[in-house]
Every structure is written in structure tokens, then in C-alpha cells.
Amino acid sequence: MSNISLSAIFAETAEPCLATPEMNRATIFFLIVTVVGLSCGVLAFIFGHHTIYNNTREMPWGMLISTYAFWAITSTGLCMYAAMSHVFGGTRMGMISNRMVWMSIICIMGAFATIGVEIASPHRMLLYNIISPNPLSNIWWMGTLYGLAVGCMIIEFAGIVTGLGKLALVMGVFGALAEVLANSCLGGVFATLPARPYWYGAQLPIYFLTSAFLSGAAAAVLFNYLAYRIRNEKMSTTVHLAVKSAGKAMTLVLILYSVATFWRLVSFYVGGPELGRTAADALITGPLALNFWVLEVGIGLIIPIVLIILSRLENMSMLAFAGFLILVGQFVARYDLVVAGQNVPQNLGWDNLPTHFSYVPSFFEFGVIAGSIGVVAFGFLMGERVFGKTFTQKEHH
Amino acid sequence: MNIEDLEKEKNEGIGSLPLQERREFLKMGLALTGVFLGGSILSMTSISHASNQKNADMDIPSEGQYPYPKHYGMIMRQNRCVGCELCVEACKQSNHVPNDHGAWRTAIQEKITRENSTEKREFRPVLCNQCNRPPCVRVCPTKATYKDPETGIVVMDYKKCIGCKTCMAACPYNARYFNEEKYAIDKCNFCIDTRLAEGKKETACAAACPARVRIFGDLKDKSTEIYRLLHTPDSKIWVLRPDTGALPNVFYMNA
Amino acid sequence: MIQHNIKSIGSVLLAVSFLLAPPLASRSLAAETSAADTSTIKDNTHKFLYDAQTKKNYGPKADIVWAKPTEVTFNHKIHTMDAGLTCTSCHKGLFSMKAGAVLTSGEMTMAAMAEGKFCGTCHDGSTAFATNTQCASCHTKVNELLPPDPIVWTKPVKAVLFYHKPHTEDYGLACDECHDSLFAMEKGAAEKAADFTMKSLYDGKYCGKCHNGTTAFASDTRCNTCHIGVKGYNRISGDNESHDQKNQKNPHTGK
Numbered sequence A: 001m002s003n004i005s006l007s008a009i010f011a012e013t014a015e016p017c018l019a020t021p022e023m024n025r026a027t028i029f030f031l032i033v034t035v036v037g038l039s040c041g042v043l044a045f046i047f048g049h050h051t052i053y054n055n056t057r058e059m060p061w062g063m064l065i066s067t068y069a070f071w072a073i074t075s076t077g078l079c080m081y082a083a084m085s086h087v088f089g090g091t092r093m094g095m096i097s098n099r100m101v102w103m104s105i106i107c108i109m110g111a112f113a114t115i116g117v118e119i120a121s122p123h124r125m126l127l128y129n130i131i132s133p134n135p136l137s138n139i140w141w142m143g144t145l146y147g148l149a150v151g152c153m154i155i156e157f158a159g160i161v162t163g164l165g166k167l168a169l170v171m172g173v174f175g176a177l178a179e180v181l182a183n184s185c186l187g188g189v190f191a192t193l194p195a196r197p198y199w200y201g202a203q204l205p206i207y208f209l210t211s212a213f214l215s216g217a218a219a220a221v222l223f224n225y226l227a228y229r230i231r232n233e234k235m236s237t238t239v240h241l242a243v244k245s246a247g248k249a250m251t252l253v254l255i256l257y258s259v260a261t262f263w264r265l266v267s268f269y270v271g272g273p274e275l276g277r278t279a280a281d282a283l284i285t286g287p288l289a290l291n292f293w294v295l296e297v298g299i300g301l302i303i304p305i306v307l308i309i310l311s312r313l314e315n316m317s318m319l320a321f322a323g324f325l326i327l328v329g330q331f332v333a334r335y336d337l338v339v340a341g342q343n344v345p346q347n348l349g350w351d352n353l354p355t356h357f358s359y360v361p362s363f364f365e366f367g368v369i370a371g372s373i374g375v376v377a378f379g380f381l382m383g384e385r386v387f388g389k390t391f392t393q394k395e396h397h
Numbered sequence B: 001m002n003i004e005d006l007e008k009e010k011n012e013g014i015g016s017l018p019l020q021e022r023r024e025f026l027k028m029g030l031a032l033t034g035v036f037l038g039g040s041i042l043s044m045t046s047i048s049h050a051s052n053q054k055n056a057d058m059d060i061p062s063e064g065q066y067p068y069p070k071h072y073g074m075i076m077r078q079n080r081c082v083g084c085e086l087c088v089e090a091c092k093q094s095n096h097v098p099n100d101h102g103a104w105r106t107a108i109q110e111k112i113t114r115e116n117s118t119e120k121r122e123f124r125p126v127l128c129n130q131c132n133r134p135p136c137v138r139v140c141p142t143k144a145t146y147k148d149p150e151t152g153i154v155v156m157d158y159k160k161c162i163g164c165k166t167c168m169a170a171c172p173y174n175a176r177y178f179n180e181e182k183y184a185i186d187k188c189n190f191c192i193d194t195r196l197a198e199g200k201k202e203t204a205c206a207a208a209c210p211a212r213v214r215i216f217g218d219l220k221d222k223s224t225e226i227y228r229l230l231h232t233p234d235s236k237i238w239v240l241r242p243d244t245g246a247l248p249n250v251f252y253m254n255a
Numbered sequence C: 001m002i003q004h005n006i007k008s009i010g011s012v013l014l015a016v017s018f019l020l021a022p023p024l025a026s027r028s029l030a031a032e033t034s035a036a037d038t039s040t041i042k043d044n045t046h047k048f049l050y051d052a053q054t055k056k057n058y059g060p061k062a063d064i065v066w067a068k069p070t071e072v073t074f075n076h077k078i079h080t081m082d083a084g085l086t087c088t089s090c091h092k093g094l095f096s097m098k099a100g101a102v103l104t105s106g107e108m109t110m111a112a113m114a115e116g117k118f119c120g121t122c123h124d125g126s127t128a129f130a131t132n133t134q135c136a137s138c139h140t141k142v143n144e145l146l147p148p149d150p151i152v153w154t155k156p157v158k159a160v161l162f163y164h165k166p167h168t169e170d171y172g173l174a175c176d177e178c179h180d181s182l183f184a185m186e187k188g189a190a191e192k193a194a195d196f197t198m199k200s201l202y203d204g205k206y207c208g209k210c211h212n213g214t215t216a217f218a219s220d221t222r223c224n225t226c227h228i229g230v231k232g233y234n235r236i237s238g239d240n241e242s243h244d245q246k247n248q249k250n251p252h253t254g255k
Helices: A006-013 A021-047 A063-088 A092-118 A122-131 A138-162 A165-191 A203-231 A237-268 A274-284 A289-311 A316-342 A363-392 B003-008 B019-036 B041-045 B086-095 B135-139 B166-170 B204-208 B225-230 C002-031 C076-082 C101-105 C110-114 C164-170 C198-202 C229-243
Strands: B072-077 B106-115 B118-127 B145-147 B154-156 B176-179 B184-187 B214-218 B250-253 C064-066 C072-074 C151-153 C160-162
Touching: A006 A138, A006 A363, A021 A092, A021 A363, A063 A092, A063 A138, A063 A165, A063 A203, A063 A316, A063 A363, A092 A138, A092 A165, A092 A203, A092 A237, A092 A363, A122 A138, A138 A165, A138 A363, A165 A203, A203 A237, A203 A316, A203 A363, A237 A274, A237 A289, A237 A316, A274 A289, A274 A316, A289 A316, B072 B118, B072 B225, B086 B106, B086 B204, B106 C229, B118 C229, B135 B145, B135 B166, B154 B184, B166 B176, B204 B214, B214 B225
Parallel strands: B072 B250
Antiparallel strands: B072 B214, B106 B118, B145 B154, B176 B184, C064 C072, C151 C160
8 A cells, every 4th residue: 555655546536627717716715715714713812812702701602612513513423424324334325425524524624623713722732631631521522532533534534545445444433433422522511511501401412413413414415416516417326316315314303303402492491490491582582583593493494394395305406405504504503502501691680680691703703603614615625626536436345 | 219219208317327327328329420420529528418417408518528628618698798899809919810801709799679669789799619519620621620639629720721611611600710811711719829828717808808798717627607607506508509519618698 | 134135045045946947937938939049138027026115126027048158047036036136246247237248248158157257156056056056947948958869988898878868858867966976067077087887886986876776777787778889889980970079068167
């Protein structure tokens, strides 16, 4: 293997037909978005995170955390679908699993980019995560496992492009395991905080995992659709079937996720701590109601179901659009979850506090979000360009 | 055998139960709780809900429930507080709290209720509750915040703080803030480094209080005022947000 | 002989005058709602008719009402008929017999009286009640003299409110029940005193004179009836300018 040069590998995998001026322009555009967007986050290290971001003592987490969660959850979903088809074979999704592995890596990069500029002192993290670990901390496990997962997946992907099927398989399994555990710990970060009744509880990690399956399937449908769209090609029958089964998974999980959302919110109104109920109020009737009803439920759940039914899982552009809307809904759902968990004052009734704190992300926060979208879009285009053949060829094992 | 079933049982009184047996039972219940919550060692040695002792529903510790050699705590005689905030000023000066809006280690909360056109004003001092089962300590990825093994005070190791702010989200008491000067999370530490280390017996806030609202001391030392107040029969004592299970060491009463 | 008269009946008459003054004043107020802002002697006031037989008929029948600097009512009959003063007792150096003359000079102030000028010649505490007592005897609209409510003390702690209105109107206290024995009638005077503390109140000083648990609620209870805290202070200090009494001089000292 070692005597095979890198350029030889790329010659095998690259998709030169994508080197069109339009593609170049799009790639450069998203690169610029990435650089400019993430520069907003870099400013935090110059002027102070507290100055740049609209987080407060009472609401320490904002849109950056929710966006991190969104990308991380999507990454988990993609990775899990890929691993399942790799390991068990037989599923039709195997045909698109290489692309899913790549996009899983890219999505977690988007997540890392976001959290990297959110954390006040990431340089301390690099050192003390290793020499002073806290095994009781969900955050520690989450960070470590996502780090482990991305390492495994990069090796897995290297195995895929170099044709080391066994290595790819083993690493794929480890990567997926790490992703699932990391996702679970991400849910646990919120779920194990009794101070925040809106997050606290055993349902949340499952909810996050459900969300991962939803986002992952939606992303699989969307990115595969886009991959053929930018090539101006029609999907082969096998790819079509693969995307269709991703669409099926998406439909099934969409229903599961809707049920979970419904009962999750209902549970706050039948008793339990006032803080949880007031937080749920924020979504149902309060400051997040527009987000919840229009974006989360309307655009994120109802319209996609209608589109899926109309598409009969055959109309790919309609299915892809449903996937896109689901991702939008999931993005907003993470935001609402993070905000609602904090925006009810813990000492409500004292100091004449409002029932819900107001939080509007700053310009720079939006900039970072744009940057993370830039990372994913740029990564997607570069992946198609450099590894496109790997994505379209038959399964590697 | 589970706690719910036991609760239905008629209380046979503590007299008939050997101390050792109670301790064993206690440990078992807390070990289970501890495993569920991530296995905090601290939770095994703290105040119990299951022990149906004198203040079963009030989170008041009793003998043998102070895990630290010097177990510091504070009791607030809440209705004596007049909101003058001399404590807040003293704390800011003693502990170099930045002069920012959201930066405080201790604060006075105010509640005004109107009944029949008369205003009722209440003040409530708050600070870090130095919990026995501190949610902030458990969530910290780098052990930048931990229970001081000597005093039970929740302290910060600023250089280890990565600024993920999970401890802020985890704290039921809004006791933590981002210190721009230290570029780390900061919190009340009962003046462990600024006053207790110098041999002073009181925190800055307690010393500054003109109404002697804040009584600070070692819960284990039977000669302290806090011990006396905490164990005065029939006095109503409460803690903030007992539902979070954090087992705070800051208590409230009216006196 | 005049001196003798006053000495013999003075004390009784003082009490009578105190009782009579308010009704007299209110009657005169009703009669002169259209009065100009300068003091005037009423239409029928030149009828010097009290008792022609005894020749003690001097003095206008109606009250003299000075509108500046604050409304003050003077009744001739009390001073002549009842107290036995002759015209020349006052109208020979103390007061011009021309209506409103003392006002134009601007010299008739409480400070001047305290120095023994004008009314202070007799109203010195021995011949007649002192000018710093029984305010309402002459100041018939005494409430207009009060500083705007509330008084805000910020020392030794922020902040304490005092409202004159309930104390004077609802509880019927006269000015001299507090001034100047408990509180000097000067803004911020109490705050400057080192003993303006709760301890002093418990010893019966300042508010503690009445707020002792028998006359009024004890000063070691219901703290936040008066204490509003820093938060309360900051809230009212927005419109504190209107409460500010910095331009108000003490009428008794002129400072």
C-alpha cells in the first residue's frame, strides 16, 4: 500500500467531471462563507466571548451550543446508517454508505468548528481533558467520544478510499459505537441536570438518538440528491433504491420523533416542577411559539410528511426537499430545546424577573452558524470532487 | 425491598433500630441513587432523604451526615435581611469580583408582594450552596471545580477551566458566572482563599452583615452558632430547590 | 403689669390658643379663598371691637394671614383680649402696623424668631411657647411645610423610608413630638449622627421612642416596612430628584 502514492489514490477516486466553473465558484463561495463565518468566532478570542456572544449568566448556552448539537446529532445519524449497512450488509443503503461516512465526518467538523469558538478556553481543554479527566462528566465523555469517533471514521474513510475493506469495517463499527455513545452523552449533558427540569429526565437521550436517526436519514436523502444534481446525472437504480430506503427510514423516524415530541411536551402539563411547565410554555404560547409551531412542527414535521406522501418515495426532488425541511426543523428544534431549558429564571418570583428571559443571538453567533454551514457545504462539494468515484461505485466490501 | 414500600411501613421509631443498621440501609439507598446519577462518591456520604429521622422532608442534616473534616455551611436568618447589600460590597472587595452587571458571588434577591394595597417586601441572600452533591462538580469535564476535601467547599481551579459553562447550566442556584478577568468560571468559595486561609472565622459577607443575617460556621462543631440554630427544636429551616437533590449546605430560617 | 398678666394666666391661655387656633384658622381660610398671595387685613378687620368697656378693643377682629413664606395665621384677640397685651407691646418696634409690611422686608423668618426677633420676643419658651414647638398653632396648613414624602435615609445602610403623612395624619402626631427632641429638623442630620443605628432604636432613641412594641410595632420586627434595600433605593432614585430636599433650608436655623 505504501508505495501507492497519494496522487494515484486521488486519481482513482476523483470526479474530474465536477471540475466545472460553476462547481469551482460554488466551492470557493462556501470556502469564503466558512472563513468569514468562523472569523466571527475567532473574534471572540480577541474581544472576549462574553462581548461577542449574547449569552448571559442566566443563559450560558445559546445558538452555538444548539447548532453544535444539531451537527453532532446529524453526524451520528449518518454514521449509524452507514455502519449498519456496512456491518450487516444487505440493506439497500449500502450503496450510498461511503458518502454517508464522509458526510458524517464533515458534519462533525461543522460541530467542532462551532463548539471550538464557543468554548472560552479550548487550549486548556486540549491539556486538561487528558491530564485531569472527570469520568463522571457527560461533557468529558461526549468530547472524548466524538473525538474518538472522528478518528475512527477518518481511518475508516482512508480504508475505504485505499480499498482496505477490513480496516474500514472495523473502524466503521468502532466509529459508529463511539458516535452513538457520544450522542447519548450529549443527550446526557442535558438530561442529567436536575436544575433544568425541561431537560432533566430519562427521555432526552433517547430523544436525541431518535433525532439522530431522523437528521441522519434526512441528510442522506438530501446530500445524495444533491450529489446527482450537481453532476446533472440521473441516479442509477441501485442508488435510487438506496435513497428510497433512506427516505423510508426518514419517514418512520419522523413519526417516532413526532410522537416523542408530543409526549415530551404533554408530560410537562400533567404535573412536575413549575420550571419545566413554564419552559414548555415558552414553546407552546411563549417567546418560542413561532419557532415551535411554524418551524419545528409546520416546516420540520408536517410539511415533510405531506411531501413524502405526495412523493410516494419516488419523486427524488420532493423527497430531498422534505429532507431539507426536516433538517431546518431539527436545527430549530435544537435551538428551542437549548433556549427553553434556560430561559425561565431559576428564581422566578424574585427580583421582578420576567417569566422568560429574552435571548436573541448576536450577529457574530449568526456568523458562526453560517460558517458551520459553510464547512459542511464546502466539505460536501470537496468530497464529491475528490472522492466522488468512491461514493458512486459499488460497496467496497 | 424499595424505599416506597418502606415509606408505607409504620415508623417503628429510631430507638429500636441500631445505628449501624440504619447506616447500612442509608448507604445502600444512596449507593443506588449515586449509581443512577453517575456514581458520585459524594452522594454516598451526604444527607439522606431515605432516613426518616427528625426532619425527613426538610433536608436538614443530622449527626453523622457531615462528610468533611470541617464541614462549612451558612444559615440565613432571612427575615432579618434588609437588602442593604453591604455583604455584596464586602464580597466584591474581598474576592476581587469584577464590576460587571452579571458578576457576583453573592446577591440579595427581592420580592415585593402587594396585598390590599399594602406592600410586603422580602429580601433573600443567595450565594453558592456548597452542595454535598454538587451538580456543577459532577459535570465539569476537567475537574476544574471540585469539593475541597478539608472543608467541603466547592472551589475552582481556574487554570483548568475550559469555559464550557456546563457548570453554570447545571447549578440550580445561578451561583456561577463567567469571570472576564480570569477567563474562567468563578463562584463563591466561602472566602476560603481570601479570609479562611488567613485564619478569619467568617466570610466577608457574614462579617459585613449589620443585621447578622448570615451565620457561617462549621456544621460539625457543636459550639458554633450555626450548629445551635440548625438544631434548635421546632425551628423551621428550609433550603432552596430541594427537589434538585443537590443537598445544599446553605440553610434558611426566620429568626 | 402686662408681664404679670401673662405670667398669671399665660399657661392656661396658651392651651386655649392652641385649641382655638385651628378652627379660627379654618374659618378665616374659608372666608378668604380669593385672597391675594400677600397678606391682607380683611374688610371688616378694622372694626376694633372687642370690649369697648374695658378699652381692650384693639386689634382687628379677623385673623391676620401671612401667605409668605408659608401660610401663618395670627389672631389678635388671643394676644390682646386673652393674653392682655397692649398695641404697643408689639407695634413698637416688632411689627409695623401696615398690612404686609413684615413680608416685604423678608426678615420675618423662623430663624429670626429663634434669635428673639418678631414673635420670638415673647415666644421664647418661657414667656410663651417657643417658636420651635406647637407649629400647628400658627402654621395652620402645617402639612404644606412637610418635605415631600418619603424621607430616604441611606446611612448607615441603604435605604430606609419614612413617610410623614401617616405619622401626622393617621396617627395624629404633632411636629414637636419628634422635632427636635428625636430628630433635628434638618435634612440628613440623623444620618450624620454616629448613634443613628438600630441599637439606638432599641434603646428608645429616634424611631424607637414609639416603635417599642407598645406604642407602635417594635423596631426589631417588620424590618422591611421601613428598609427598602439597595434595590428599592435604586428604583426610587430614578425620580429621587423630586424627593430631594437639597434646596430646602431648615426654617429654624436658616441653614
